[in-house]
Amino acid sequence: MNTALLVRRPLGCLKASLRQTRQQNRVFPNRHMATATATASKRGPIPSGVSIDDHNFYRIIDPKTKKTRTAFAVYTPPETTSHSSTTTTTKKRSLTLPKLISPPADPLPALHAQQIKRMDPTGARTALFAKTRTAARVGDILMVTHRRGGEPFAGVLLSIRRAGIDTAILLRNHLAKVGVEMWYKIYNKNVAGIEIVKRAKKRARRARLTYMRKPKHDMGSVSEVVLAWRKMRRVVATSKAASKAKVDAKAKKAGKAAGAKKAK
Amino acid sequence: MIQLKSMLNCIDNSGAAMVECVMVVGQKKHASIGDRIVVVVQKQRGAAAEGMSAASTAVKVKRGDIRHAVVVRTRQMVSRRDGSVVRFDDNACVLINKAGDPVGTRVNGIVGQELRKKKWSKILSMAPMQA
Known part of the structure; x- marks a missing residue:
């Protein structure tokens, strides 16, 4: 069967041997003959049946078969590695571990900040729902547009649930x-845009306007407000576009005139 | 969260106004938007029903009838895959026959978008809006 394997894959054995050397490399990093002999003499009493090979690498040899039965390495904790410079023997015995950096006391805020930076690179959404005067507040009428199309949803902002990256808003409307x-x-990346349609006249004296679900306080449909706002926005946009077009036309005329003069 | 004894509005023109859930079909949990339930018609729509012409309110079901229905709105929040959540102010359903076709010919009122995922395209096409 082995011969058949060899015939099929002549370099198969090479791969196995390479793998073995790789494993050895991992187990004995930077092993030298000189250090192995030097450290062995300085060690204290060795438990019977346990042979010390290199640094703190122990291997237990089976007395009958003379083969390695088991092997293990002893690593000193990072604190002792840093303080072990006083005694030379311990320094030699300890495997130099990469110095561990203790994690920050509260990693979650850092994670949230990182995620928010990724999802909102311009910081516009964060600013829109920050606790500032210019930001959207409870009681305002907002409109949310989706990336996937569909009709944008407008409604009264009832509450803001501030929870880092999971920050969410509650809108209420009548459809x-x-x-x-x-x-x-x-x-959310699916939320293409959040716009303030109308500001509340007065600052709400509650953080969550759940009372607006009651018929007495219910605002009803905000569709008329949204329609009026859209109309106004369109007028503004067209007037802006018109003025811009005029300016462009003037610039073009001027440029043409200059070109004509040059040609003359 | 529609379960035994839940009262729902019926928003089609089958002739039923209020129905009571007597069973949730195919699952042991409560029913949500897009789930099939069995209902008993408790209140019939009168002749002067709001928002319906006299021709379209042909009474197809009567008080005491046992029918199948699909839940289209719930007061209980329904969360979606993108993290948004929808909640309506009432529980509503549309009557269907055993084959799954709607009994009425019209739906007046908003229905939840979950119907699309549950493949109730006929009801969705009849509805004026979806949220």
């Missing part, structure tokens, strides 16, 4: 005379 509430994650 076809039925109250609908939607939670949106503000750092």
Whole structure:
């Protein structure tokens, strides 16, 4: 069977031997003959049947078969490695481990900051729901547009659930005379845009306006407000575009005139 | 969270106004949007039902009838895969026959988008809006 294998894969044995050498490399890093002999004499009493090979690498040899029965390495903890410079013997015996850096006391805020930076590189969403005067506040009317298309959802902002990357907003509206509430994650990539349609007249004296679910305080549909806002925005956009077009045309004319003069 | 004895609005023109859930079909949990339930018609829609013309309110079901239905809105929050959550102000359903075709010819009112995932495309196409 072996011969058959060799015929099929003539370099198969080479691979196995290479793997063996690699394993040895891992077990005995930077092993030298000189150090092996030097350290062996300085060691204290060795338990019977245990032979010390290199540094703190122990191997137990089976007395009958004279083969390695088991082997293990003893690593000193990082604190002792750093303090072991006082005694030369311990220094020699200890395997030099890479010095461990203790993790930060509270890694979660750092993680959240990193994730937010990735999902919101410009910082626009963070600014929109920060605790500042210019930011959106509870009671405002917001509109959320989706990346996948579909109708944008507008509604009164009832509450902001601040939880790092999981920060979400609750919008409430009436669609076809039925109250609908939607939670949106503000750092979601599927949420293409969040816009403030109308600011609340007065600052709400509650953090969460759950009372707006009651018929007495219910705002009803905000579709008219959104429609008016859209109309106004379109007018502004067209007027801006028109003025820009005029300026462009003027610049073009001027450029043409200059070109004509040069030609003359 | 529709379970035994839950009262739902019926938002099609089959003639039922209020129905009571008597069974959730195919699962031991409560029903959510897009799940099939068995209902008893508790209240019939009158002749002067709001938002429906007299021709379309042909009474196809009567009080006491046992019918199948699909839940289209729930008060209980339904979370979606992208992390958004939807919640309606009422529980509503649309009556269907045993084959899964709607009993009524019209749906008036918003329905949840989960119907698409559960493949109730007929009800979705009949609905004026979806959220």
